[in-house]
Amino acid sequence: DANGTYDKSDGDLVINGTNLRGVRTIAFYSGAGLNDGNFTVDPLNPPAGISFNAAGTQIVVGSTVLPAGWIGEGNATVSVVSVAGHDTNSTSIQTQE
Secondary structure (H helix, E strand, O other): OOOOEEEHHHOOEEEEOOOHHHEEEEEEEOOOOOEEEEEEOOOOOOOOOEEEOOOOOEEEEOOOOOOHHHOOOOOEEEEEEEOOOOEEEOOOEEEEO
């Protein structure tokens, strides 16, 4: 949400941005900076639990596919990496069940 909190019980995680149809990797980092999991994605054929809108402004990650180690962190982040290797990191997110 706008306050930097994600509550898994509220549903899916929504990543907003621009040019997201060029994303090839979505990575989840805990407050300790550990990589808790990542997804290699193809926006035209995303893995189960992940979807991209046609405009390329939103990625929806289903709550059931989020890495378990990412939940319950006070300083978690999400990184999206483009085909060209450019990565963009979210601001700090407090995650909870």
